[in-house]
Amino acid sequence: MEEIKRRVAEAAAEQVKDGMTVGLGTGSTAYWAIRKLGERVKEGLNVKAIATSSRSESLAVEFGIPLVTFAETDVLDVTIDGADEVDPALNLIKGGGGALLREKIVAAASRRFVVVVDDTKRVDRLGAFPLPVEVVTFGAEATKRALESLGCASRFRMADKCEYVTDNGNFILDCDFGLIREPEPLAQAINAIPGVVDNGLFANMAHVVMVGCGDGSIVVMERGE
Numbered sequence: 001m002e003e004i005k006r007r008v009a010e011a012a013a014e015q016v017k018d019g020m021t022v023g024l025g026t027g028s029t030a031y032w033a034i035r036k037l038g039e040r041v042k043e044g045l046n047v048k049a050i051a052t053s054s055r056s057e058s059l060a061v062e063f064g065i066p067l068v069t070f071a072e073t074d075v076l077d078v079t080i081d082g083a084d085e086v087d088p089a090l091n092l093i094k095g096g097g098g099a100l101l102r103e104k105i106v107a108a109a110s111r112r113f114v115v116v117v118d119d120t121k122r123v124d125r126l127g128a129f130p131l132p133v134e135v136v137t138f139g140a141e142a143t144k145r146a147l148e149s150l151g152c153a154s155r156f157r158m159a160d161k162c163e164y165v166t167d168n169g170n171f172i173l174d175c176d177f178g179l180i181r182e183p184e185p186l187a188q189a190i191n192a193i194p195g196v197v198d199n200g201l202f203a204n205m206a207h208v209v210m211v212g213c214g215d216g217s218i219v220v221m222e223r224g225e
């Protein structure tokens with residue numbers, strides 16, 4: 001599995017060109033893209049990057065990739081990130097690694113959002129993977145009840161017996177909505193709840209999904225406009 005992730009992530013990182021500003025995703029697949037980009041930087045590739053989490057920021061520093069901020073950058077040329085589920089229309093569930101908010105900000109600011117996954121992430125319909133929702137800590141129980149009124153069961157993500165806290169100082173509620181018929185209206189309904197910061201549904205955002213398969217091939221799914 002690790003080999004499949006590595007191959008697909010490195011193939012995406014190979015597409016980065018000199019002078020580009022790159023969004024660095026988060027997770028075990030994005031790791032390989034960051035590592036490969038670092039190797040290319042050592043060979044002379046000139047890029048700047050914005051990371052989607054403190055973990056990926058540390059990796060960028062470790063691998064020698066120069067970092068910038070949104071104070072210096074309007075638009076990123078490309079972002080390479082993983083996903084927890086991908087449907088045939090390239091809608092995604094993300095946030096299994098807790099970085100969904102920064103991932104969505106960075107993806108939304110990118111000309112091209114490239115998603116790298118292994119083929120276990122492909123589904124006909126999103127929702128077997130519980131949908132991560134980032135909520136502010138104040139009133140989190142009330143926000144949980146409001147979310148559940150939309151028709152899900154939810155639980156706070158835990159880390160070492162405490163609520164998991166995101167890079168932004170918020171909690172994550174993992175929400176089981178069952179299979180999701182219409183991702184976009186659900187994403188909007190969730191984000192309309194006071195206390196919700198954002199959710200892990202990335203509807204109509206990915207331009208390309210690169211799928212690493214067990215036989216060594218890479219299937220490229222492009223979004224139809």
Ligand SMILES: O=C(CO)[C@H](O)[C@H](O)COP(=O)(O)O
Nearest residue numbers: 027028029082095096097099
């Ligand atoms: O959304 C994410 C982090 O918030 C990740 O991209 C997603 O969880 C996939 O991770 P992995 O490549 O480790 O399976």
